[in-house]
Amino acid sequence: MGRIFIISNRVAVPDPKRGVQAGGLEVALRSTLKNHTSIWLGWSGEIKPQEQCETRTITRGSMTYIVSDLSEEDYKEYYSGFANQVLWPILHYRLDLAEFTRRDLTGYLRVNEHFADEITKVLEPDDIVWVHDYHLIPLARALRERGHRNRIGFFLHIPVPPPEILTAMPNHDRLLPALCDYDLVGFQTQGDCANFARYLASEIGIPARIPGATRSTTGVGNMRIGAFPVGIETEEFAAMAARAQDSNFLKRVVRSVPGEIVIGVDRLDYSKGLAQRLDAYQDFLAANPDWHGKVTYLQITPKSRSNIPEYAEMQTLIDTKAGHINSSFGDVSWTPVRYTNQPYSRNALAGLYRAARVGLITPLRDGMNLVAKEYVAAQDPDDPGVLILSRFAGAAAELEAALLVNPYDPESVASAIARALSMPREERVARQRALYASLQANDISIWGARFMKALTRKVGESERVEARSSSVSASPQTRAR
Numbered sequence: 001m002g003r004i005f006i007i008s009n010r011v012a013v014p015d016p017k018r019g020v021q022a023g024g025l026e027v028a029l030r031s032t033l034k035n036h037t038s039i040w041l042g043w044s045g046e047i048k049p050q051e052q053c054e055t056r057t058i059t060r061g062s063m064t065y066i067v068s069d070l071s072e073e074d075y076k077e078y079y080s081g082f083a084n085q086v087l088w089p090i091l092h093y094r095l096d097l098a099e100f101t102r103r104d105l106t107g108y109l110r111v112n113e114h115f116a117d118e119i120t121k122v123l124e125p126d127d128i129v130w131v132h133d134y135h136l137i138p139l140a141r142a143l144r145e146r147g148h149r150n151r152i153g154f155f156l157h158i159p160v161p162p163p164e165i166l167t168a169m170p171n172h173d174r175l176l177p178a179l180c181d182y183d184l185v186g187f188q189t190q191g192d193c194a195n196f197a198r199y200l201a202s203e204i205g206i207p208a209r210i211p212g213a214t215r216s217t218t219g220v221g222n223m224r225i226g227a228f229p230v231g232i233e234t235e236e237f238a239a240m241a242a243r244a245q246d247s248n249f250l251k252r253v254v255r256s257v258p259g260e261i262v263i264g265v266d267r268l269d270y271s272k273g274l275a276q277r278l279d280a281y282q283d284f285l286a287a288n289p290d291w292h293g294k295v296t297y298l299q300i301t302p303k304s305r306s307n308i309p310e311y312a313e314m315q316t317l318i319d320t321k322a323g324h325i326n327s328s329f330g331d332v333s334w335t336p337v338r339y340t341n342q343p344y345s346r347n348a349l350a351g352l353y354r355a356a357r358v359g360l361i362t363p364l365r366d367g368m369n370l371v372a373k374e375y376v377a378a379q380d381p382d383d384p385g386v387l388i389l390s391r392f393a394g395a396a397a398e399l400e401a402a403l404l405v406n407p408y409d410p411e412s413v414a415s416a417i418a419r420a421l422s423m424p425r426e427e428r429v430a431r432q433r434a435l436y437a438s439l440q441a442n443d444i445s446i447w448g449a450r451f452m453k454a455l456t457r458k459v460g461e462s463e464r465v466e467a468r469s470s471s472v473s474a475s476p477q478t479r480a481r
């Protein structure tokens with residue numbers, strides 16, 4: 001096997017001197033990449049005037065980073081526009097929030113072509129390419145058009161809605177069939193695979209079977225699809241949480257909170273269901289006066305994408321709701337909600353999860369949701385907290401022993417909060433055991449290896465299913481493989 005190319009929208013080059021640490025994806029891929037020469041390529045995170053944009057190569061140990069700056073126009077059209085105002089809402093089932101323009105789609109395709117040009121400068125025939133997430137859907141097609149016949153895989157970190165929603169995306173037929181130029185397309189859950197398989201069948205005429213089990217794949221045209229649910233570094237995270245208990249920061253927080261802690265940690269994003277969650281907590285307080293003064297809800301919500309209008313509006317809405325709960329229910333000695341936009345260190349988060357009796361993770365839709373998994377890993381096995389999890393998070397498929405709730409139904413979430421807070425220790429311990437076992441069964445250390453194995457596996461002829469429509473195999477390279 002040649003070198004491994006990882007391609008993702010953002011590339012955070014670790015720089016210990018400036019305190020830039022490895023990003024989430026880099027931690028996830030660490031064990032996969034450690035025995036290989038690897039090249040990571042994507043956006044530098046910098047926006048510059050067009051004439052000053054450049055591509056730089058930086059080496060750190062066995063990893064080479066190739067990062068490109070984006071122009072103001074690229075950033076607006078590719079990143080803020082098509083990726084975050086069309087693909088993000090639609091793939092999270094929010095057609096109502098999508099704002100499509102042809103100009104943004106053109107910018108999105110242009111930046112993908114640019115990344116393909118940069119890859120072409122350094123790609124060798126036996127290199128393996130692994131592309132990440134919704135920013136880069138057409139990248140394999142752009143590479144095939146440049147003559148590359150390498151193995152190319154794609155992993156989508158966010159959900160796939162049913163075809164009834166996908167087909168409402170203007171120009172979906174220009175974009176989504178390009179996924180067929182990958183050798184392997186991985187999703188978070190079997191539900192996502194099934195939705196995509198239905199799209200292929202109804203829109204492109206590929207009779208796709210749905211993979212029989214998570215981690216198995218199925219042949220679709222010249223590519224394969226499969227579910228590869230992302231995990232976390234379970235034992236390392238558990239150890240970090242146990243250590244963090246003794247930190248001065250944590251002791252100070254715990255001392256300052258009267259009674260039990262309910263915790264939520266989410267980027268400020270409409271997919272996370274924060275407004276509905278605050279409504280549910282308000283319903284809980286209204287229905288359970290005995291808990292007044294004895295429970296505090298800590299919501300840690302670092303800001304994201306603040307330049308997009310929906311995000312700025314949401315910030316005002318959440319501020320207002322949190323303030324309203326505090327003024328309606330709180331008093332001088334008790335603040336029912338502590339809501340902050342401050343980011344915290346991973347250590348601090350681990351300690352806070354462990355100190356919280358309830359993890360309240362209720363996205364309206366989420367590809368996976370790693371916070372739910374981190375909350376479970378952080379618990380004391382002898383006296384664990386209770387995870388309340390949205391049934392619409394990808395993680396719910398694995399974390400069945402959580403209290404699964406419908407985030408659109410605030411009264412039922414309120415009842416789950418009351419139930420979690422008074423759950424007997426034996427039930428908490430039994431649920432925690434089951435949850436922790438499911439984390440161990442799907443630890444992040446094997447995620448990348450599992451994907452790579454499926455990507456590099458030789459596919460038997462019998463597994464190939466020919467497409468009815470020629471649009472799938474638009475590039476001759478794809479058909480020839």
Ligand code: GDG
Nearest residue numbers: 157158230267302342343344345346366367368369370371
């Ligand atoms: C996308 C998909 C999928 C949060 N606040 C702080 C902080 N975090 C960390 C959490 C967790 C990560 O950020 C968030 O991951 P999630 O999975 O919960 O959500 P997204 O950011 O939306 O991620 C998602 C994921 O990709 C992976 O495939 O699970 O469905 O939407 O690790 O701990 N970390 C630090 N300070 C904070 O304040 N250090």
